[in-house]
Amino acid sequence: MQRESPPKKRCLGEASDIILATKLFFRCANLIIPWLNPQELAVVAQTCKTLSLISKSITFHRSLDAARSLENLSIPFHNSIDSQRYAYFIYTPFQIPASSPPPRQWWGAAANECGSESRPCFDSVSECGRFGVSLVDESGCECERCEVGYCKCLAFVGMEEIGNECGSGCGCGSDCSNRVTQKGISVSLKIVRDEKKGWCLYADQLIKQGQFICEYAGELLTTDEARRRQNIYDKLRSTQSFASALLVIREHLPSGQACLRINIDATRIGNVSRFINHSCDGGNLSTVLLRSSGALLPRLCFFAARDIIAEEELSFSYGDVRVTGENRDNKLNCCCGSSYCFGTLPCENT
Numbered sequence: 001m002q003r004e005s006p007p008k009k010r011c012l013g014e015a016s017d018i019i020l021a022t023k024l025f026f027r028c029a030n031l032i033i034p035w036l037n038p039q040e041l042a043v044v045a046q047t048c049k050t051l052s053l054i055s056k057s058i059t060f061h062r063s064l065d066a067a068r069s070l071e072n073l074s075i076p077f078h079n080s081i082d083s084q085r086y087a088y089f090i091y092t093p094f095q096i097p098a099s100s101p102p103p104r105q106w107w108g109a110a111a112n113e114c115g116s117e118s119r120p121c122f123d124s125v126s127e128c129g130r131f132g133v134s135l136v137d138e139s140g141c142e143c144e145r146c147e148v149g150y151c152k153c154l155a156f157v158g159m160e161e162i163g164n165e166c167g168s169g170c171g172c173g174s175d176c177s178n179r180v181t182q183k184g185i186s187v188s189l190k191i192v193r194d195e196k197k198g199w200c201l202y203a204d205q206l207i208k209q210g211q212f213i214c215e216y217a218g219e220l221l222t223t224d225e226a227r228r229r230q231n232i233y234d235k236l237r238s239t240q241s242f243a244s245a246l247l248v249i250r251e252h253l254p255s256g257q258a259c260l261r262i263n264i265d266a267t268r269i270g271n272v273s274r275f276i277n278h279s280c281d282g283g284n285l286s287t288v289l290l291r292s293s294g295a296l297l298p299r300l301c302f303f304a305a306r307d308i309i310a311e312e313e314l315s316f317s318y319g320d321v322r323v324t325g326e327n328r329d330n331k332l333n334c335c336c337g338s339s340y341c342f343g344t345l346p347c348e349n350t
């Protein structure tokens with residue numbers, strides 16, 4: 001009888017084991033590290049040289065696209081004044097319901113394609129940002145061809161100042177020309193750091209008057225929650241440099257009475273419109289409230305108010321109310337640079 005030779009003992013130090021272990025280490029690191037926020041990333045980077053290198057690479061990739069491949073074009077950060085490479089927030093291309101605590105989002109590794117092996121695609125904001133709000137109503141049209149910016153079937157009595165787009169309630173398809181703002185950002189933009197204003201959104205190409213730029217996407221809040229968050233943001237701002245992006249939109253009836261109030265907070269979850277700064281002369285953007293059929297709430301959309309050249313900062317007016325009396329400590333200096341500059345930023349009286 002032939003004796004079987006005992007299996008050869010494998011030594012852990014063998015080159016193939018080391019290669020395998022290294023590959024596994026990199027794979028795990030690449031799966032986990034893109035989910036970390038900057039503070040966590042900084043802690044991980046201090047643990048060893050390899051993780052420090054991976055963290056640097058993540059930081060580099062984050063600075064290349066604030067939109068995490070969720071828009072048609074990359075929107076990079078540019079900073080030539082200090083060491084901050086990017087601003088951290090969760091990206092959503094659309095309005096979403098308030099989220100507590102904010103979800104995590106995969107951001108910053110090279111294979112950034114949604115649905116790739118390292119980045120599974122789930123239908124939620126924490127993954128691919130596809131979670132839009134569409135509180136459904138019954139309206140819609142049966143048109144097959146609609147006019148750009150307005151479909152005659154979608155007029156709301158008493159709210160004629162709100163623009164209308166076709167939507168899920170309509171008979172026309174997604175290629176309908178009356179869905180200009182539903183196809184994502186299609187102009188080249190970049191986010192540039194300024195010493196006084198922080199991050200600013202810039203045009204990176206010529207944008208023609210009337211072209212759609214982006215919508216103000218963020219968390220939709222109740223008025224109570226908006227007031228609670230505004231208090232927190234005011235306190236944070238008094239102790240550290242902190243930029244909030246909570247916008248309150250009031251739509252008025254012809255009588256002057258407010259009839260609709262929408263609170264959108266893009267501070268923790270939002271899109272690139274959270275980087276649009278205020279200008280006292282009204283800036284170069286016009287804002288339009290747009291309702292698409294099938295969605296109960298309108299969306300605030302930005303269009304070019306005139307031709308905007310590449311390298312021009314995008315701005316709009318945050319409002320007319322300025323801090324007075326006992327709240328003066330809370331005022332923020334305005335650095336818009338326009339000849340009409342009021343000296344302080346408008347405030348939101350939530």
Ligand SMILES: C[S@@+](CC[C@H](N)C(=O)[O-])C[C@H]1O[C@@H](n2cnc3c(N)ncnc32)[C@H](O)[C@@H]1O
Nearest residue numbers: 197198199243245274275276277278334335336
């Ligand atoms: C919606 S954020 C705009 C992006 C912001 N610059 C950032 O770094 O994230 C609003 C904040 O930007 C700053 N900001 C906006 N417009 C400004 C202006 N004209 N002058 C100075 N700071 C401005 C203020 O800190 C304000 O609270």
